[in-house]
Amino acid sequence: MRTRIRHVVAALVAGLMTIPLAACGGDDEAGADSFTVGLLLPSRALPRWEHSDKPFIEQHLKKLCPRCTMEYANAENDATRQLHQVTSMITKGVGVLILDAADTRALRSSIRQAQQEGIPVVAYDRLAEGPISGYVSFDxxxxxxxxxxxxxxxxxxxxxxxxxxxxxxxxxxxxxxxxxxxxxxxxxxxxxxxxxxxxxxxxxxxxxxxxxxxxxxxxxxxxxxxxxxxxxxxxxxxxxxxxxxxxxxxxxxxxxxxxxxxxxxxxxxxxxxxxKPFKAEAAAAAAMAVALGRGEDARDIATTAIDSPTTRNIPSVLLTPTxxxxxxxxxxxxxxxxxSVDQICTRELQPACDEAGLTR
The missing domain is CATH 3.40.50.2300 (Response regulator)
Known part of the structure; x- marks a missing residue:
């Protein structure tokens, strides 16, 4: 299974935006999984968090681990609220956390608490401080x-x-x-x-x-x-x-x-x-979370390693922006x-879209 997921991430880094179902393992293999992945996003200020990242992560988690469930919380740009959300998820017994920290320093104690409870944390999009197990973002x-x-x-x-x-x-x-x-x-x-x-x-x-x-x-x-x-x-x-x-x-x-x-x-x-291809970022985070939830090594997913102010050699996937x-x-x-072109090119924008070559 490790090799299969590693191949998935390698394909994503090369530019593929979806995970092939063949990379998810057969029903017998996937059926052994039943843990919960906690997803904590920082705010609703940017449309991407609710409209792109959350559904993409959920989609890829289901592909990789059909019996896994997802617990979701949004911090509404409030670090104190996110502290409580992390504590709540730890209390509920999630198997792994994907965390986009509202405040990367303020969450350090919560990440340490998760580690003490045996819950690995994948830092998503922002490099949180504390003993995180993996990191997925862009350069x-x-x-x-x-x-x-x-x-x-x-x-x-x-x-x-x-x-x-x-x-x-x-x-x-x-x-x-x-x-x-x-x-x-x-x-x-x-x-x-x-x-x-x-x-x-x-x-x-x-x-x-x-x-x-x-x-x-x-x-x-x-x-x-x-x-x-x-x-x-x-x-x-x-x-x-x-x-x-x-x-x-x-x-x-x-x-x-x-x-x-x-x-x-x-x-x-x-x-x-x-x-920044959010599908690729979400897929890599899901792959890393599933691997960690199964007790596997995040380095099997990572393509590099980076240091945070508190932790060295964090297994990481850093994707390329355009x-x-x-x-x-x-x-x-x-x-x-x-x-789609129809989504971009409203009636008012038709002349500009024609000039940009979008409608040809």
């Missing part, structure tokens, strides 16, 4: 590099004379630090970073307030580009610029390939987003079945 620095490279390309030859505003993610998230580090590795020395803001909770409202402050400080016509860490932040940036009556929006980055963001890219309001602009939506998001 965060690569995400930032893709954003930085796209921003420089969009600004063109004038990049070195332009003011760039850095709209970073939530400082409590280690992902935000990785994104920023990757972006700075590209932008430093090639453009002027005039302002930099952290956006608590990754919210559109905080991004709006911070971008409004940047406009007041720099002037509405003196911003050449905005490095927005994700699509929710990009939405706040765009709203603030429009409120300041900026007619020609500067290039703005994003991440998560949310449908609204993809439509903003088509509309010309947002220059790019970063597509930059998406208006002219690459069709060969990325549409091709992978994330969205």
């Amino acid at each position: 965060g620095e690569e995400v930032g590099k893709l954003q930085g490279e796209a921003l420089l390309k969009a600004m063109g030859e004038k990049a070195d004379d332009e003011n760039v505003v850095m709209m970073n993610g939530d400082p409590t998230s280690p992902n935000a630090a990785s994104y920023r580090k990757g972006a700075l590795s590209v932008l430093k020395g090639k453009t002027k970073i005039a302002k930099s803001y952290d956006n608590l909770g990754w919210t559109t409202a905080n991004a709006y307030a911070n971008m409004s402050a940047a406009v007041s400080a720099l002037g509405p016509d003196r911003i050449g580009g905005v490095l927005a860490a994700n699509d929710a932040i990009a939405a706040g940036v765009i709203a603030a610029l429009k409120a300041a009556h900026v007619r020609e929006l500067p290039p703005i980055t994003g991440q998560d390939a949310e449908l609204a963001a993809v439509q903003r890219v088509i509309r010309g309001e947002q220059y790019m987003t970063v597509y 930059a998406v602009t208006a002219d690459t939506i069709k060969q990325t998001l549409v091709k992978d079945g994330v969205y």
Whole structure:
């Protein structure tokens, strides 16, 4: 079984988005499993958690372990609530936890409690502190590099004379630090970073307030580009610029390939987003959770190992993100079945979709 699951993850890393049923073992083999997998997600602020990650993880768990069940909880961006949710799942006797921490430091004691009860924890999307057994996410620095490279390309030859505003993610998230580090590795020395803001909770409202402050400080016509860490932040940036009556929006980055963001890219309001294949991430997390629930070694699933501030050599799967602009939506998001052309191209967007080649 270990070899079969390892082959599944290898295929995913190579670009496959689904797990073949043959990799799940026969009915006799799968029938021996009956443990519960606890899934804890951080918030509902981003559509992906409820609309992509949760159903994909549940789908792949059922494929790999038909008799396994899933217990689900959402922290609503409240670390204290998530602490209680973890404790509740431990009390209920789950076999393994998949945890996307609302606060990666605050959950350390809960992860230690799970370990003491013999419950392995797979850190999902964000690298939580504490004795976790495995980690599944995307290469965060690569995400930032893709954003930085796209921003420089969009600004063109004038990049070195332009003011760039850095709209970073939530400082409590280690992902935000990785994104920023990757972006700075590209932008430093090639453009002027005039302002930099952290956006608590990754919210559109905080991004709006911070971008409004940047406009007041720099002037509405003196911003050449905005490095927005994700699509929710990009939405706040765009709203603030429009409120300041900026007619020609500067290039703005994003991440998560949310449908609204993809439509903003088509509309010309947002220059790019970063597509992270959530099906592959969910499938890898499910494979790792099932292996750990069966008492197997997470290294049979992992493709690399990384260190957290508290734990060394964590078996990990880090998947590769992809930059998406208006002219690459069709060969990325549409091709992978994330969205159909009909979903993206509303009546209002038909002319822009025609121009981008989506409707041809």
